[in-house]
Amino acid sequence: MIRISKRLELPPYLQWLIRASSIIFALIIMSVFLLALGHNPIKVYSAMVTGSFGTFFRFRKTIELMIPLSITALGILVAFKMKFWNIGAEGQILMGAFAATFFALKFAYLPRPLLLILMAIGGSLIGGLWALIPAFFKVKYATNETLFTLMLNYIAIKWIIYLQYGPWKDPQQAGFPKIPDFSVNATLPTLGGIHVGWLILIALVIIAHIVMNKTKFGFEIAVIGESKNTAKYAGMSVNKVILSTLFISGALGGLVGMMQTSGVHGTLSTSITGGIGYTAIIVTWLAHVKVHLIPVIGLLFAVLIQGAFFIQTAFQIPHSVADILQGMILFSALGSEFFINYRLHLVKNRRAKRVVK
Amino acid sequence: MSVLIFLKAAIHAGTPLLFATLGEVLTEKSGNLNLGVEGLMLLGAIGGFSAGMITQSTVVAILAALLAGALGGLIYAFLTVTLRANQVVTGLSLTIFGTGVAGFVGKLFMGRNLPENIKAVFGARPLPILSRIPVLGTIFFQHNVFIYGGYLIAIALGIYLYKSKPGLNLRTIGENPHAADASGINVNRYKYLHILAGSAISALGGAYLSLVYVPVWQENVTAGRGWIAVALVIFSMWNPYKAIAGAYLFGGLDIIGFRLQQINFPLSQYIIDMFPYIITIVVLVFSSIYKKRDHSPSALGVSFFREDR
Structure with a gap:
């Protein structure tokens, strides 16, 4: 017994x-x-590591995976800390990418720094607003946010496909449904061979760590996560905190969407996320909703994904x-x-x- | 006439959704939210297809699909019921796992066709008398046996949930597991049994795709239908009878975009593809505004620990 x-x-x-x-x-x-497949597991695992770090190209690919995973996970973290189960990062990324692409395509004549800033702000704004929709219904009617954010992912995916096959289809692709490639002005610059997203990631981790652990806002998020009633008795404006937190959560996803289009893919399609929004949920959860662990687990999953690409070619x-x-x-x-x-x-x-x- | 053909096709397209939804209703009634329906469907699809290819037997194919789903459900149940893991994350993991298994085993059968004898079993078999009913007979009773199975399981599930003692117990667990426990119901055993059964039924939805709807193995054959099923559970308010109507409605929405495209309908098929999700959100919002009519099990998503009070 x-x-x-x-x-x-x-x-x-x-x-x-x-x-x-x-x-x-x-x-x-x-x-x-x-072993049952006839492979030496130690060789396979070590190949996954060399496949992720062995050359600079592989290292770049790994970091390019780690950046969106970790930033998205930070966005999910602020919501999860509040026990708001935002599983809509996939959609928030795509809607942010949509806004960024809008500026990249329609304002391509602007100088590079201005255009990039516009894309980043637009992406974060639309990503944040996309997350505000379920948050609004959550505070107003206690609508289930898990299912709501999940549904919004699919609407975002269909929206991007619509743009790809419809209004934003590149006329120069001879009928092939593809959104045009970005101009140089709309492309994120690189630093040390990798797009500057890695600098943004470092900055965001530091900011998030301070906000969550040292500020009143971070404290309010944590209290609301523990008990909404306690927060109310303590005189916090619970709804306001929930709404602003969800805006930040979605905005981080939207920023990832901007970076994926501008820094990695150079265009918009649904494959710019490739499930990052879902994997990031798992990263957040495995990091135990703690900011400083997010980059660590983010890197672990980047290695898992990049390493898997490598063993595909190395071992079939x-x-x-x-x-x-x-x-x-x-x-x-x-x-x-x-x-x-x-x-x-x-x-x-x-x-x-x-x-x- | 073309409307009739369309409605008939909507039943065909809605059947995988119906099985997936019914399975998830059963799981959620026990208080467990399983977001791994997509993974379960893929397990069922590959389980049924590979067993059919190897044994050439329809019965074995169906049993294998059920077994594959139940095994997926067992992993989920062990983690969420016995080990009280987070249900959302476990469900997502199950989808990743199922996608991996189906992709891996599927490599062996890529692009291969099912044996003719299995395809023949799932040919159209109009039901005597019923199929002669004007309009309704054409829409509902000139199908393959798998579709009739969907009707039967939906009705059986409705009777089980609303008219039987175990069904009542199950609903009690979904509403308040501590009350159920206090009245002598073995909560964990109920959860296990119904998660396993529910997962097996959801897996049949995947098997319908690989054995009947597509009959060729293709990567990611479910194409997101598992998530539509999660939406459908809400849409049908956790009621198997409403799930029938919902699944066929969503099945119709699934195929109508393409058909409207052919007659130069002004609205893009990709916008129409959003409708199932928009409708689900509307239902979700309305059911939360009118709280009294909210049918979701109250303890959905909450782990049960006997010593917690």
Whole structure:
């Protein structure tokens, strides 16, 4: 007979030991699978690492994945901290990219710095407004935000496809449905060979860390996350905080959309996200909604994705194996939280059970 | 006549949605929000297709799809019920995992056609008498057996939920698991059984796509239908009977854009593609404005821990 009870908080190093071993556990299970496919798992895993960092080109690709994942995760973090389950980052990214592309295509004659700033502001603004819609209904009617934000993702995707096949189709592509490539003026400059998004990421992590941990606003977000009633009794304007937080959450997604179009793809299509909005949810969750851990987990997932591209060509391992591996790591990490929050008691008989209770 | 053909086609297109939705209704009634429907459908699609290719047997194909879905549900149930993991993240992970498994196994069958004997089983079989009813007979009763199965499961699920003792217990768990526990219901066993059954039913939706709707293996055969099913559960207010109407309506919306394009309808098919999601949001908002009519299980998404009170 096994009994379960809540644990007092474990020391942080033990918590991270459990989490780290959960990832190792997933890698071991995956090794069995790889062995069955006739591959040497150690070779495959080390190839994933060299595939992510081995050359500057691969390193750039990895960082280009880490930037959008981490910034999106920061946006999700502020909402999750408040227990507002914003799973609409995918749509917020796309709508931000839509606004950025609007400026890139219609105002291409503007000087580069001005145009880029306009694109960034437009992207953040539209991304933020896109997240404000469910937030408004949440504070007004307590409408379920998980499902609302999820639906908005699909509307955003269809909207981009509509633009691609309709009004924004490049007439020079001889019928091929594609939105025109950006001019040089609408392209993010690089610094050290990688688009400047990495600088923005560093700045945002620092700002977010300060805001969440040192300011009144960050404190209000945390209190609302714990209990809306406490926040109300403390005299906080709960609705205002929820709305502004969600605007920031969506704006960060929108900014990612701008950077993906301008810095990485040089055009707009639905593939500029490629599931980043969903993967970032997982990054936020695995980082335990803590700002300083976001870049770490963001990098881990960037390596997983980039490494998977590499082993596809190096070992002819289908890319879907990366999804399986990601799934395994997630299942294992999700399960490990249980052992952090609860403890198991082996109980010999009913009498003993009562004592424990 | 062309309207009739369109409505008939809407049933065909709505059937994968119907199975996926019914499965998710059952899962959500137990208080668990599973956002992994897309993953479950893909597991069902590849499970059914690969078993059909290997054994050439329709029965085995269907059983394999059910089993694949139930296994996916087992992972989800173990994590969220036993280990009390976050349901949203677990569901998303299940979708990633299912996409991976289907993509991996599917590589072996890429572009291959199903055996003729399986295709023959799912040929049109007009029902005697019923199919002769004017209009309704043509729309509803001149289909393949899989579609009739959808009608039956929907009705059976409705009777189970609203007319049977276990159905009542299940709904109690979804509303208030602590009350259910206090009245002697084994909450976790109920959750497990219904998540497994629900996942297996959702997987049938995927199997319909790979065995009947497309009958060739193609990557990502579900194309986001699992998410539409999540929307449909809300749209149908967690009611299996309304799910029938909702699934066929959304099925119709799925194919109408393309057809309207052919007659130069002024609205783009991509804008029409948004309608299912917009309609769902409208339903979601209205059901929250009129709180009394909100049908979502109250304990949806909340882990149950007996010692929490």
